[in-house]
Amino acid sequence: MEPISLSQNSFSPGGDAVTARGRKLECHLLLLAGIYTLAGTLVLYLGASGTPGRQALIAGIATVAAFFLVHLYWKAGKYKGDCFLLPITAVLSSTGLIFLFRLNPAYGMRQFVWILIGLGALVLISRLLADFRFLGDYKYIYALAGVIALILPIFFGQEQGGAKSWLDFGLFQFQPSEFVKLLVVLFLASFLIENKAALSAGTRSLGWLSLPSPQEWAPLAAMWGISMLLLVFQRDLGTALIYFGTFLAMIYVATSRVFYTLFGMGLFLAGATASYYIFSHVRTRIEIWLNPWQNIDTAGYQIAQSLFAFGSGGMLGAGLGQGFPGFIPAVHTDLIFSAICEEMGLIGGLGVIILFMIFVFRGIKIALNTGDEFAALAAAGFTALLGLQTFIIIAGVTKLLPLTGVTLPYMSYGGSSLVANFILLGLLLNISHEAGGGL
Amino acid sequence: MLTVLLMILRYSFLLLLFVFIFKLVKWMVKDLKADRLLEDPAGGRIIVINSSLPEPKPGASFDIGKEIIIGRGRGSGVLIRDSFTSTRHARVFLKGGQYWLEDLKSTNGTYLNEVQVGRPVLLTDKDIMQVGGVTFQFARWGYEVGSGN
Numbered sequence: 001m002e003p004i005s006l007s008q009n010s011f012s013p014g015g016d017a018v019t020a021r022g023r024k025l026e027c028h029l030l031l032l033a034g035i036y037t038l039a040g041t042l043v044l045y046l047g048a049s050g051t052p053g054r055q056a057l058i059a060g061i062a063t064v065a066a067f068f069l070v071h072l073y074w075k076a077g078k079y080k081g082d083c084f085l086l087p088i089t090a091v092l093s094s095t096g097l098i099f100l101f102r103l104n105p106a107y108g109m110r111q112f113v114w115i116l117i118g119l120g121a122l123v124l125i126s127r128l129l130a131d132f133r134f135l136g137d138y139k140y141i142y143a144l145a146g147v148i149a150l151i152l153p154i155f156f157g158q159e160q161g162g163a164k165s166w167l168d169f170g171l172f173q174f175q176p177s178e179f180v181k182l183l184v185v186l187f188l189a190s191f192l193i194e195n196k197a198a199l200s201a202g203t204r205s206l207g208w209l210s211l212p213s214p215q216e217w218a219p220l221a222a223m224w225g226i227s228m229l230l231l232v233f234q235r236d237l238g239t240a241l242i243y244f245g246t247f248l249a250m251i252y253v254a255t256s257r258v259f260y261t262l263f264g265m266g267l268f269l270a271g272a273t274a275s276y277y278i279f280s281h282v283r284t285r286i287e288i289w290l291n292p293w294q295n296i297d298t299a300g301y302q303i304a305q306s307l308f309a310f311g312s313g314g315m316l317g318a319g320l321g322q323g324f325p326g327f328i329p330a331v332h333t334d335l336i337f338s339a340i341c342e343e344m345g346l347i348g349g350l351g352v353i354i355l356f357m358i359f360v361f362r363g364i365k366i367a368l369n370t371g372d373e374f375a376a377l378a379a380a381g382f383t384a385l386l387g388l389q390t391f392i393i394i395a396g397v398t399k400l401l402p403l404t405g406v407t408l409p410y411m412s413y414g415g416s417s418l419v420a421n422f423i424l425l426g427l428l429l430n431i432s433h434e435a436g437g438g439l
Numbered sequence: 440m441l442t443v444l445l446m447i448l449r450y451s452f453l454l455l456l457f458v459f460i461f462k463l464v465k466w467m468v469k470d471l472k473a474d475r476l477l478e479d480p481a482g483g484r485i486i487v488i489n490s491s492l493p494e495p496k497p498g499a500s501f502d503i504g505k506e507i508i509i510g511r512g513r514g515s516g517v518l519i520r521d522s523f524t525s526t527r528h529a530r531v532f533l534k535g536g537q538y539w540l541e542d543l544k545s546t547n548g549t550y551l552n553e554v555q556v557g558r559p560v561l562l563t564d565k566d567i568m569q570v571g572g573v574t575f576q577f578a579r580w581g582y583e584v585g586s587g588n
Binding site for chain 2: 025028029032033035036039040042043046047084087088091095193194196197316317319320321322344345347348351354355358361362369371372373435436
């Protein structure tokens with residue numbers, strides 16, 4: 001066991017030595033991520049002759065180089081953010097990029113640009129919002145901005161895949177609900193901290209239950225109700241599920257009262273049952289989930305093709321570029337995990353899941369390590385958000401849960417989702433930077 | 440020739456994913472062990488040196504462990520039944536082998552060496568903390584960090 005010197009960091013937890021070690025680990029891991037990406041893009045380059053293969057090779061190398069530049073920038077600036085999250089993100093997003101090039105080089109090229117924009121956003125966040133604490137002061141602005149951003153697509157939105165949640169800007173389309181997710185977490189973190197005592201202890205009692213007074217819970221309920229209604233009108237069920245799950249997770253983290261979680265789950269079950277009877281599109285989704293083979297040519301086609309992809313992938317997969325994932329509808333966005341499993345097999349799919357699990361583990365660790373309550377709650381919220389989104393889409397494509405259209409973070413094609421998730425990463429890293437843990 | 444090379448590359452693509460995961464997990468476990476080393480030798484307590492209330496009496500001492508809450512609420516490790524104290528008033532917690540004092544947005548504030556606490560602050564041996572009508576002294580044992588400060 002190497003002795004750890006404590007005297008040099010008596011005034012900042014985790015001194016410069018620890019930070020330097022962390023950045024060195026990050027460098028090693030990024031190097032491995034680079035070799036991995038290179039192998040993947042070489043397969044595409046050698047497999048498909050002509051420009052698409054060359055594009056993939058260049059974009060892959062450029063992506064890895066961009067991640068390295070972010071690393072070097074942080075190293076120079078003595079940034080103390082977590083050292084494992086950037087390499088994990090690098091592997092996830094370059095896997096996504098490789099599969100997009102393999103599926104459709106045009107999507108790959110656009111995704112490459114979005115990754116660069118996302119990394120730019122990450123650097124900006126780590127530079128400008130390093131002292132993120134002031135973010136806690138504007139909670140009602142978030143609530144307002146969030147509501148406006150969710151209302152806009154209802155009136156001016158474009159419908160895609162049954163969900164009306166895109167705004168068309170000509171050059172690109174923008175999905176506000178991806179960014180509103182971050183606002184929801186910041187709003188909840190700041191609101192819950194302010195009213196934590198009242199919510200966890202309760203100010204009035206109702207028999208054996210002590211409940212907080214309406215002033216304390218009404219804003220929460222209103223915010224929750226508005227977001228749910230909007231999402232129902234936009235028919236974006238997956239996003240509604242993620243919002244609600246994050247909401248419950250954060251309330252539990254803030255108050256440690258199981259009652260709220262149980263009550264919330266009860267509400268969810270009631271809501272789900274009601275929407276099953278009210279909305280035909282919800283009913284269709286449930287029916288497909290219970291038996292996709294009944295309507296295999298129409299509504300059940302997508303999930304059935306996804307299941308075929310898993311089946312034909314087997315243990316080790318068909319090999320990159322060897323499968324036929326093109327039959328799966330929306331394979332480049334929501335169902336990219338099916339393509340990965342078809343070509344990299346169960347093993348590759350498990351690898352991706354393990355990476356997401358480690359991401360969540362690090363996120364929870366960041367939340368536990370920080371001394372500040374707002375930061376801890378925000379970190380827990382961001383982690384819950386990312387973990388839930390990953391779980392919901394992977395469970396959806398494997399038919400564990402009804403399939404709802406959300407993106408697989410960092411991997412699916414889509415600029416809004418990618419940039420929003422890089423901003424999430426930046427905020428999480430800033431929280432760990434402030435806690436001073438280079439590791 | 441090309442097909443063989445492609446096949447090797449395809450399998451190494453999969454293999455490299457797991458090389459990455461293996462290294463990641465290895466270094467993360469190392470990091471967890473290092474954390475534990477940092478936190479193990481820690482030990483600290485807060486001792487009441489002045490109190491305007493019947494409880495806690497001067498001389499009473501509380502082990503901090505990983506975290507202790509000072510406040511009027513039932514869950515508090517240090518219970519102060521004083522109208523100037525909030526339900527969850529302040530907390531002292533261990534992080535990275537150091538003890539920190541944080542004010543939990545209390546109404547009347549927490550004072551460290553007669554200065555009001557805003558952000559979490561690092562505690563050193565013999566620091567004086569004041570919550571409501573009670574004054575505490577922080578005492579640290581185990582190793583001496585920055586003794587003489």
